[in-house]
Amino acid sequence: MNYKAVWKPLPGSQSLSLSCPCNEILYEGTRGPGKTAAQLARFRRLVGLGYGSFWRGVIFDTEYKNLTDIITQSKRMYRLFNDGARYLASASELRWVWPTGEELLFRFGKEESDYWDYHGQEFPFIGFNELTKQQSSEFYEMMFSCRRSSFRPEDYPLDDGSLIKPIPLETFSTTNPFGIGHTWVKKRFIEPAPRGTIIRETQSVFNPQTEREEDVTLTRVAIHGSFKENPYLDPQYIATLMAIKDPNRKKAWVEGSWDVTSGGRFDHLWNESLHVIKPFPIPSSWIVDRSHDWGESKPFSNLWWARADGTEATLPDGRKFCPPAGSLILISEWYGCPPGELNKGLNMSSTNVAKGVAWIDKRLAGEDVSEPEEIKEAGETLGQMNIIPGICQGVEPGPADGAIYNTGDNEQSIADKMAKQGVTWVPSNKKPGSRKNGAAIFADMLEAVIEGKKTESGMPEKPAFYVFEHCRGWISRIPVLVRDSKDPDDVDTSQEDHDWDGTRYEVLHEPKQVGAIFF
Template identity: 80%
Template sequence: MSYHVVWKPLPGSQSLALSCPCDEILFEGTRGPGKTAAQLARFRRIVGLGYGTFWRGVIFDTEYKNLADIITQSKRMYRLFQDGARFLASASELRWIWPTGEELLFRFGKEEADYWDYHGQEFPFIGFNELTKQPNSDFYESMFSCRRSSFRPENYPRKDGSLLPNIPLETFSTTNPFGIGHTWVKKRFIDPAPRGTIVRQTQMVPNPQTRQEEPITLTRVAIHGSFKENPYLDPVYIAGLMNIKDPNKRKAWVEGSWDVTSGGRFDHLWDAALHVIRPFHIPDSWTVDRSHDWGESKPFSNLWWAQTDGTEATLPDGKKFCPPAGSLILIGEWYGCPPDELNKGLNMSSTNVAKGVKWVDARLAGQDLPEPEETRGKGQMHIVPGICNKVIPGPADGAIYNTGDEELSIAQKMEHQGVKWVEANKKPGSRINGASLFADMLEAVVEGKTTESGMPEKPAFYVFDCCRGWISRIPVLVRDDKNSDDVDTDQEDHDWDGTRYRVLHNPPKPAFDINMETTF
């Protein structure tokens, strides 16, 4: 019997993506190695093997309009097989169906609530097109509850009595680096192991079929592809990529690098070598305060700031440091998120959050007090004890002042613990103004590098190197696609809100000191 090959994978990453045995696969890299074709072929390879209606798949993008390209590619590929497959093109259908019963759906979704449109359905194959478009992992992870099948080989023997293998359950996603979801995708697939290295997670699971506890191993891998593997690409296309002006976008799309800031609002101004500095003792005449963005199911953000007044500070190496009056330095952070999670809150009460804030105030001012039991080990806290003389109240989200008929507000509950705030500036236009002012402060540091003194001439922004969480989250914030002067609010922006509140805040010279003598 002779066979006519109508499509075959390219050698290299595309072939590896089709043969990979893992449960969860990310095919990532530069533009152009054939990632979308591999995703479509990954589903098609099971069609006609005997699973029939049990082999059912869905490929997601974040918006309906974004599905147009992958649908077009599927038509080019699947019609080559001439196996009777039909595409149902109405907006309510958008699916391929085969005479043998298999079907592949194209759908859109990005919010966790979008999962409920699929709750209870069976999809042995789930795909995500350009995974970094997903703002966070909520929808992605929720869809794992649909990655299942009721197919049992013994119930559907072949005509010769032999049994099919168990139906594969797999999630296959494609992406380039860059985009609003860059950070969470990188943390899930890129950071744990080198590309091509399978990450295994074994756990004991009650097996409903055997009614026994059994070890089950889940596997995850990132497969890296490059345009250099694709002989069908026009070199004019490659030249276009290489001439992209944005250096981060060029590095992501041409090199497939994940070590970029992802299309950000501030990445053109951010230079870690200039903005990140080693901690030093804050002069007593500088203002030290804090900002707050509330969160319970989502992270809260507490940030501690020093604002300069023109007085010189002494750096750890003995050099003098004197940025212009009004410059800001982030000196400490406490972020309400488990260390190994993204955008997940601690569900801490406002009372306990206030206890932690009060303790940090005291520690920054040099008091050696035991950390409250309620906050010990909670969230991501990075501070340098004894670095300043005192801390005064700073700006907080005005939402903490809202209250019910007979209920204390969050601000009132915190004040009962000795933690006061000042209501943040959230007037119309404050989001854009805050982003613009922050950008100016970043730019002042960059421009200061070229001055004779090496110091900025305008109020500037710095961050202590101990504030690792803020440094990992703020530079990668992407622009709002509807307003490029703002930050996209779908991403993990709690630190940004706290930063924006402080940038827009004009602290008075403190008329009182926070009472550090109060016992815990």
């Protein structure tokens, strides 16, 4: 008997995404290769095979309105099969159900708290539509606890007595580069291995079925798709993509490149080749201070700054460097986030953080002091500490978030606890409008460097902003900060913005020793 295929995947990435055996799949790339159709087909491929109500899936987006397109596509695809599937369209349902018991839900979620609507449920198939819309990995990773099934093949033999394969547990996401979650998605899927290369993570776990320890390997992969694979696309659509003026968006959507800054507040002004410079000894007349944004469950940020006063500095190659008075150079950083993680704190006490700051202050000034025992014991969990001993002659107190001065009844403030370790701060500028004002001044300082390269002297005419090249944590986080969608002049505060807060405090800070700064 001849059978006619109801739906057939396109050759290339779409077919590969359906046959891939990995537990965690990201189908990413340009606009238009058929990623959404592949996600829907990925779930549908196991309907009617014998899993029944055990084959249960959910596909997430961040908002209800964003589900419209994928629901529409599901109606076009699933009705082709003519297998009795029904779509339940009420706001409380939003699901496909099959006569054989399978069901696929469409839901929205993005906050860590949204997970609790699904806690304890079984979803062997979990999908995320446009994963880079997820601001962090929190909700995504928490849903893994629902990626499970109580199905046992031996309990549900087929009519002929044979056993079906164990039910697969999988997370299948689609996305383009770009979006508020660009950084964490890139770190999870793109940076560890080339596209198409399976990432394997093996751990020893107790298997309740065999009652012994066994090695279990979880697999993860990114599959790259291109609009060039889709013969059904209208060339006018391609022309529309090619006409995109934003260079980062065009690079992401047309080339599928992850080497972009995504809708950034500062990406139009950031130039790593100009703003990132090699370290040099800080002249004694320049002010060196530090800024601080507190965090415990979330990262803290300690940043050390040199503020130029108009006198020359000598570069390692002997050349002179003389930015205008008021120019800032980030010279060192200590970011309280475990290595390899995103937006997670060290849960270090304020006392121990202060001991670390005091030690770094002394090391930057060239003092040969022993590392505090509390810091030494923390070992590799210290996060990102990038310093150059002896780079300056001393460190002064700088601005910190005013929240560290808050106290409860009969409690010492974080600032009080730090002061006991010899670390004091100056309250940061938190006046109305300071957030946007700080962003505007920072943008002006970035622009001053770019404009300075166009002058005969090659130096900025207004206060500028530079970063020492070893401050790789700051460099990886600040240029990708996304604009606030409701207030484009501000930074979206739902991001990993702790370094930005510390930077903003410093930009707005005006030490008395430096003359007035004019922009």
